[in-house]
Every structure is written in structure tokens, then in C-alpha cells.
Amino acid sequence: MTDKISTEGLSASQTATGEQPAPKGAAELRPMWQVILIRPEVMTFVLLLIAFAVATQLSPFFADATFILESATFYVEYAIIALVLTLIIIAGEIDLSPAAMMAFSACVFAALFKLGLPIGLAMVASVITGALMGIFNGILVLRFKLPSIIVTIGTLTLYRGLAQVLAGDRSISGFPTWFIGIDWKYWFGVPIPVVLFLIATVVLAVFLAFTVTGRQIYQIGTSPEAARHAGIRVQRIKMGLFVLLGVASSFAGMLTASRLASVRYDMATGGELQMVLMVMLGGTYIFGGRGSIAGTFLAAWLLIVIATGMNVANIQITSQLIVMGFLLIVSIIATNAIYARTQR
Amino acid sequence: MSRFFNELLHRREAGIFLMIVLIAIVVGFIEPRFISVETLRITALAIPLILIAAMGQMMVLVARHVDLSIGSILAFSSIVAGMIFRDMPELPVIVGVLVAIALGAALGLFNGVLVVLFRLPSIIVTLGTLSLFRGFVFLVSGARQVDPQFIPRSLIQMSQTSPIFGIPWLVIIAFVVAFVTYLFLDHTRLGRQIYALGSNPVAAPLRGINVVRVTLLVFSLSGALAGLAGVMYASRFGYVNPGITGVGFEFTVIAAVVVGGVSINGGVGTVLGTVLGVLLLGMVSVALPILGVSAFWQDVFNGAVIVLALLIDRTVRERSIRAMAEARSTA
Numbered sequence: 001m002t003d004k005i006s007t008e009g010l011s012a013s014q015t016a017t018g019e020q021p022a023p024k025g026a027a028e029l030r031p032m033w034q035v036i037l038i039r040p041e042v043m044t045f046v047l048l049l050i051a052f053a054v055a056t057q058l059s060p061f062f063a064d065a066t067f068i069l070e071s072a073t074f075y076v077e078y079a080i081i082a083l084v085l086t087l088i089i090i091a092g093e094i095d096l097s098p099a100a101m102m103a104f105s106a107c108v109f110a111a112l113f114k115l116g117l118p119i120g121l122a123m124v125a126s127v128i129t130g131a132l133m134g135i136f137n138g139i140l141v142l143r144f145k146l147p148s149i150i151v152t153i154g155t156l157t158l159y160r161g162l163a164q165v166l167a168g169d170r171s172i173s174g175f176p177t178w179f180i181g182i183d184w185k186y187w188f189g190v191p192i193p194v195v196l197f198l199i200a201t202v203v204l205a206v207f208l209a210f211t212v213t214g215r216q217i218y219q220i221g222t223s224p225e226a227a228r229h230a231g232i233r234v235q236r237i238k239m240g241l242f243v244l245l246g247v248a249s250s251f252a253g254m255l256t257a258s259r260l261a262s263v264r265y266d267m268a269t270g271g272e273l274q275m276v277l278m279v280m281l282g283g284t285y286i287f288g289g290r291g292s293i294a295g296t297f298l299a300a301w302l303l304i305v306i307a308t309g310m311n312v313a314n315i316q317i318t319s320q321l322i323v324m325g326f327l328l329i330v331s332i333i334a335t336n337a338i339y340a341r342t343q344r
Numbered sequence: 345m346s347r348f349f350n351e352l353l354h355r356r357e358a359g360i361f362l363m364i365v366l367i368a369i370v371v372g373f374i375e376p377r378f379i380s381v382e383t384l385r386i387t388a389l390a391i392p393l394i395l396i397a398a399m400g401q402m403m404v405l406v407a408r409h410v411d412l413s414i415g416s417i418l419a420f421s422s423i424v425a426g427m428i429f430r431d432m433p434e435l436p437v438i439v440g441v442l443v444a445i446a447l448g449a450a451l452g453l454f455n456g457v458l459v460v461l462f463r464l465p466s467i468i469v470t471l472g473t474l475s476l477f478r479g480f481v482f483l484v485s486g487a488r489q490v491d492p493q494f495i496p497r498s499l500i501q502m503s504q505t506s507p508i509f510g511i512p513w514l515v516i517i518a519f520v521v522a523f524v525t526y527l528f529l530d531h532t533r534l535g536r537q538i539y540a541l542g543s544n545p546v547a548a549p550l551r552g553i554n555v556v557r558v559t560l561l562v563f564s565l566s567g568a569l570a571g572l573a574g575v576m577y578a579s580r581f582g583y584v585n586p587g588i589t590g591v592g593f594e595f596t597v598i599a600a601v602v603v604g605g606v607s608i609n610g611g612v613g614t615v616l617g618t619v620l621g622v623l624l625l626g627m628v629s630v631a632l633p634i635l636g637v638s639a640f641w642q643d644v645f646n647g648a649v650i651v652l653a654l655l656i657d658r659t660v661r662e663r664s665i666r667a668m669a670e671a672r673s674t675a
Contacts, residue, residue: 096471146654149467150410150608154654157595158647164640273475276468286468318482318586325476329469333462 040283040335041295047281048302055309062312069194071308072301073183073259076197077102077252078271079300082278083197083204084248086296088241089279090208092221092288093148095137095242098249099271100159105130105246106253107163110172110263119179127250133159134246138239156272163265173262182258193255197300200248205293213237221288277324278303281331285339299331356605356660360620364627371631378634388511389503391626392518393418393573393580395619397597398604399525400452400566402618405601406529407562408542408610409466413455414570415593416477419586421448421574423481426490426584429499437496445571451477452567456560466563474594481586490584502579514576519619521569526615538562542610599646600625602653609661625649 055062062068081098088095109126113119137155141148187195208214220227220234228234257263281299284291306327310320372379397414404411421444428440451473458469502513529535541548541558549555578584604621606613629642 140651140654144655144658146658147608149465150602151651151654153412153595153598154647154650156647157599157643157650161641161643161645161647164643165638168638168640270475273471276471280468286465316482316487318487319479321475322479322483325472325474325479328472328475329458329464332464332468332472333458336462336464 038338040338041292041298043334043338044282044295044298044302048298048305051302051305051309055305055312058309058313062309068304068308069191070183071311072197072304073191073193075274075300075304075307076193077255077259078268078274079278079296079303080197080200080255081245081248081252082275082282082296082300083200083293084241084245085275086279086282086284086291086293087204087208087217088238088245089284089286090221090288090291091217091238091241092224093141093238093241094152094276094286095148095245096152096272096276097133097137097156097159098245098252098275099268100156100163101130101133101246101249102253102256102271103265103267103269104133104159104163104166105250106257106263106267107167107172107265109250109254110175110257111166113175114172119176123254126254127247130246130248130250130253131243132246133249134243135239137246138242141242142235142238160265160269163267167263167265169265171262171264175257175261179258180261182255193259196251196255201293201297205297208293217241218289221285221290223289273324273328274303277328277331280328280335283331283335283338285335286332290339357614357617357620360604360617360624364620364624367624367627367631371635375634378631383630383634385510387623387626387630388515389580390629391622392503392514393576393593394597394600394626395518395622396521396569396573396576397566397593398600398618398622399521399615400562400569401594401597401601402604402606402613402615403525403529403538403562404466404566405606405608406542406610406613407538407559408545409459409559409562410470410598410608411452411455411563411566412467412470412594413451413473413477414566414573414597415590416474416481417448417451417567417570417590418574418577418593419481419584419590420451420477420484421445421571422577422584422589423485423490423574423586425575426495426578427485429496429578430490430494433494433496437499440496440499441572441575444575445568448571448574449564449568452564452570453560455567456563459563460556460559481589485586487586489586490578492582495578495582495584499575499579500582503576514579517576521572522615522619529615534558534561539611542612544611595650596625596646599650599653602657603649605653605657607657607661608654609657 052063081102085095085098105126108129109122112122112125117125133155137148137152140146140151140155182192185192190198206214208217216227216232216237219230219232220237224234253263253267256267260267278299279291279296280286281302282291282295282297283299284295303324306323307320310323368379377383397418401411401414424447425440425444428435428443429437455466455470455473458464458473459466502517504512506512507516529538537548537553537558538561540551540553541555545555548558574590577589581589600622601613601618602608602621603624604613604618606618606621625646628645632641632645633639
């Protein structure tokens with residue numbers, strides 16, 4: 001699709017010495033500083049620094065580690081999901097339903113708890129619900145070969161509807177005190193949700209970068225056909241990712257339930273935008289095959305800094321919609337441009 | 345004659361029509377109250393907004409794109425029109441209507457430009473503008489609702505009074521829009537080019553189709569129609585709220601359009617099918633409360649219907665590909 005642009009990119013650089021079969025080979029011929037600068041993650045990092053500097057200018061109260069960590073607890077719920085979503089997008093699929101999966105699995109958890117089930121069992125049931133929703137998405141995309149981008153719009157409406165059927169328009173509360181307020185509990189001076197996010201980042205980064213399956217995810221996204229011929233179990237890996245996303249959504253839903261001390265069907269409404277935004281801002285290529293956990297990790301912090309920065313600067317929450325939408329568009333334009341220059 | 349009927353039965357529209365009849369019979373059997381003029385009237389009032397926006401969404405889908413931002417475009421046009429009515433009551437109503445349509449078209453054009461200029465997937469672009477435009481709504485309105493007393497009476501009466509057979513103006517306008525869309529898509533060169541582009545985006549430019557122009561056109565039309573739906577929202581509901589108006593509207597419209605047999609793979613879809621899809625969804629939304637089913641099931645139904653319609657679309661496509669391959673091998 002971007003053939004024309006990419007050949008222009010080649011002739012503009014010093015690497016126009018012939019066909020470069022692997023993107024990696026093309027990158028090695030560039031000077032080191034270019035290799036680093038041209039990574040989209042660098043763009044994210046620079047933006048993060050700029051956002052931080054601006055936010056500090058806007059309010060002297062901003063540059064306070066505790067404050068930032070505390071405000072992060074809201075965003076890491078989405079960020080944990082965004083990490084898994086990164087893998088799915090690298091594998092060439094997408095899932096727009098995780099926010100709805102969060103809501104439904106949290107409603108299952110809350111409803112079962114209200115029915116008198118021990119809270120531990122209710123949590124297990126919630127995770128199973130998440131996994132089942134992931135399997136359902138996976139079956140539609142893999143078995144019936146429907147385009148994931150449209151089919152998950154259908155399932156997002158479906159899951160949100162199920163949450164509404166289950167919980168009505170009341171909020172369910174009355175959880176035991178130990179369950180409530182996980183965002184105010186700390187491990188090593190860091191709120192627990194943020195710790196969980198850090199752990200998830202490290203585990204998924206290692207998985208993606210150093211395991212065979214992790215590397216195969218890139219292969220699948222670059223060329224599913226070639227991956228299949230190379231003996232990679234494309235279907236199985238993709239299915240695993242969809243299920244993992246469902247499970248992660250269920251965990252995020254319970255984090256939200258703990259933070260708010262209540263569950264409503266409209267939990268995380270519109271959250272899919274933030275999640276996709278984190279992945280895109282982190283430089284993951286919308287057409288698959290490229291991207292990194294580090295990028296999504298940085299992008300999550302970028303969003304946290306921007307959102308809290310706007311909060312302390314008393315910028316209305318509604319104007320933040322403009323910023324988020326704008327960022328999403330700019331970030332895909334930028335990453336597309338970067339990849340068009342470096343690929344092939 | 346029998347061949348004509350045979351052909352008619354094999355069309356996608358026939359299936360949707362049969363489904364509508366089936367649902368009506370089943371629901372009427374369970375609850376005889378359902379079969380009444382009153383039901384017809386409520387159904388008719390439930391659909392105009394969706395129908396108008398569905399015409400735009402259908403053209404976008406036929407061109408192998410998708411527009412997720414229509415709910416926010418609807419809200420933006422609606423709130424600006426409402427503010428014109430509130431702050432400049434001396435202006436005639438038509439000014440507000442035209443401004444709403446023009447604003448909708450402008451926002452749609454913006455979507456189109458992003459898609460064309462940067463060759464981005466429309467679904468991600470419009471996911472971004474969905475948020476962006478909603479932000480604009482809050483920005484221009486200062487997060488304030490336009491209250492019922494400011495909506496002109498003549499506009500509200502559009503959804504209450506009727507020129508003929510008790511059919512409200514709103515419904516008539518919606519069907520006129522659908523008819524004009526039919527004329528445009530089936531009987532103009534530009535209309536056919538939308539199908540050509542969606543069927544094969546690679547071949548379209550080779551056949552002399554101006555891809556950029558057609559793409560910009562479908563997005564602008566989708567925006568303009570969402571804008572028109574925005575004014576009709578003000579007429580139908582009598583208020584405009586920045587945080588409520590049009591939220592989730594895109595999912596209902598997409599559900600109606602894909603149920604109507606419009607393929608997400610582009611190139612396939614008819615006005616008649618879309619109208620029937622809208623009718624089907626509208627009827628179900630009326631039937632649910634009559635049957636005593638909680639309105640909460642509406643979203644479950646919409647979601648299930650999207651998934652089902654995609655599955656059917658896929659089966660139909662596979663079968664037609666197989667049929668084509670067989671025809672080729674026997675020839």
C-alpha cells in the first residue's frame with residue numbers, strides 16, 4: 001500500500017544499495033543515531049518529556065512523584081489492557097471490545113457477590129467470563145474469518161448490553177472493606193495498580209522480545225501467510241492473545257470496582273479510545289508487524305502526564321476529549337510516516 | 345413472471361423483509377396489542393434519525409470505509425443549531441437547519457481529508473474524531489444544555505404534525521432522503537462510482553474514477569446527513585444535551601446498515617435493504633417494551649444482530665465466490 005513512499009524513503013537515505021529483504025538489515029546500514037532517532041518510541045519519549053515540562057510550567061504542584069503516581073491509578077487500568085492490545089495489534093488484529101469486557105466481567109463479579117457467593121469465587125467467575133468473551137471474539141475472527149475491527153464493534157455493543165441486562169441502571173456496591181480502595185494501598189511506596197502495571201509491562205516485554213512465541217507474533221503480523229508456511233500456529237497464538245485480552249480486561253474491571261467501591265454497567269464507557277490511543281501513541285503500526293511494549297508503556301505515562309497536567313491546570317475534563325482525539329490522529333499519522341520511511 | 349419472483353426471493357432484501365414479517369407475527373401472537381396503528385406510529389417515529397444517518401453510513405460502507413464519528417457530528421450540529429435558536433431567535437428556523445447540515449458536511453469532509461491525505465484506516469481516524477468532535481460539542485456549548493423552551497415550536501411540530509395520512513413530517517423527510525439517495529446511487533454516474541470504488545479500490549483509479557473525490561464525497565455526505573439528523577434530534581426530543589445527544593448513535597446505525605445487507609467489504613448494499621434494516625431494528629425497539637422485556641436488552645440485540653449480519657454476509661460472499669468459480673470451470 002505504501003510502496004511508493006517507501007522507495008522514496010530508500011533513495012533518500014544511503015541504503016539504496018538494492019533490495020533489503022528484512023527491515024532489520026535495512027536498519028543496520030544506517031548510522032547508529034538515525035537508527036535510534038527513527039524509532040517511534042523515541043517520539044513518544046520526547047513527547048513525554050515535553051508534556052512533563054509543560055505540565056510543570058502550568059502548575060508548581062505537578063512535579064511531585066507521589067501526586068503523579070496517585071493520579072496514575074485511574075489510567076493504569078486502561079494501560080494494563082493496552083499492553084495486551086499491543087500484542088494483538090502487532091499480530092495484525094485489533095479488538096475494540098475490552099472496555100465493554102471490563103464492564104461485563106465486573107458486573108458478573110458484582111452480581112455474583114451480591115448473590116452471596118464468596119468474593120474469591122466471584123473474582124474467579126469474573127476472570128472466566130473475561131476469558132469466555134475473549135474466546136468468543138477469537139472464534140468470530142479466527143474460525144469465521146470476520147474482520148476483527150468490525151466484529152469487535154458488534155461484540156462491544158453486545159457485551160455492554162449484557163452488562164446492562166445483568167446490572168440494570170443501578171450501581172452495585174457493598175464490597176468488604178479489604179476489597180475497596182486498592183488505589184490507596186501501596187507496595188514499596190507505589191500504589192498497587194501501578195505496581196501491577198509495571199509487572200505486566202516487564203512480563204509482556206520479556207515475552208514479546210525474548211520468547212519464540214513472542215517473536216512469532218511479529219512474524220504473524222508482518223505476513224500471516226508466510227508465518228503459516230513457516231509452521232507457526234497462527235490461529236492458536238491469536239486465540240491465546242484474544243483470551244489474554246479478555247482476562248486482562250476482567251482484572252482491570254476489578255481494579256476499577258475496587259477503586260470506585262461500586263460497579264455500574266457504564267464502567268469505562270469510551271475506554272476503547274484511550275486504549276487504542278496508548279497503543280498508537282507508543283508507535284505500534286496499525287497494520288501489524290511492528291511495535292513494542294516499551295512504546296505502549298511510555299505512551300501510557302504520556303497520557304497520565306497530559307491528563308493530570310490538564311487537571312492541575314484546571315482545564316475542563318471535556319476539553320481533554322479534544323486532546324485525546326487529536327493525539328490519536330496525530331500519532332497514527334506520525335507512526336505511519338515513520339514506518340513508510342523505514343520499511344523494506 | 346416466475347423467474348421474476350424467483351429472483352426477488354433470492355435477493356437479500358427478501359430475507360430481511362421475511363424476518364420483519366416473522367417478528368411482527370410472533371410478537372403479535374404473544375401480545376395482540378402489538379398489531380395496531382399505534383405501534384406503526386411509534387415505530388415510524390423511532391426510525392427517522394437512524395434512517396437518515398444510515399443513508400450516509402451506507403454510502404461510506406459501500407465505498408469500503410466506515411464512519412464511527414456520526415454520533416458526535418450529530419451532537420455538534422444539533423448543539424450549534426440549538427444555540428442559534430436560543431441566542432438568535434429572530435432568525436428563521438431554516439438558517440439553523442442549513443447551518444447544521446453545513447457543519448455536518450464540514451466535519452465529514454475533515455474525516456475524508458484525513459483518510460485520503462494520510463491513507464489511514466477510516467475506522468481509527470473516525471474513532472479519533474468521535475472523541476475530537478464530542479470535545480468540540482462541549483467547547484462551543486460550554487457544557488450547557490439547550491433547554492426545551494428555546495427549541496422553536498415550528499421545529500418541534502415537525503415530529504408531531506402531519507401533512508398527509510397522519511404521517512409526521514419527520515418521517516416524510518426521512519423517506520424523501522432515502523429516495524433521493526436511491527436516485528443518486530442507482531442513477532447517477534457518481535453514485536455508481538461509489539460502488540466501483542468499494543468493489544475494487546485498486547481497479548477503480550485505472551477505470552478513471554477519481555478516488556479522492558469519491559472518498560471525500562461519501563464522508564461529506566455522511567456528515568451532512570448526520571447534521572440533518574442532529575436538527576431532527578432537536579425536533580424529536582426537544583432539547584440538546586452535550587453529554588447525552590448522539591452518544592452510541594453510531595453503533596445503532598451501523599447495526600441497522602449491516603442488517604440491511606450492506607457489506608463491510610465494500611461494493612455491496614442497497615437503499616431498500618438499508619431501509620428494511622432500519623425498520624427491523626426500529627420494530628424490535630418498539631416490540632421489546634410491549635412484550636415486557638426490559639429496554640436493557642436493546643443493546644444486546646443490536647450487538648448480536650451486528651455479529652449475525654456479518655456472519656450471514658460472509659456466508660453469502662463465500663457462496664457467490666464458489667458459484668463464480670464453478671461457472672468459470674464449466675464455461
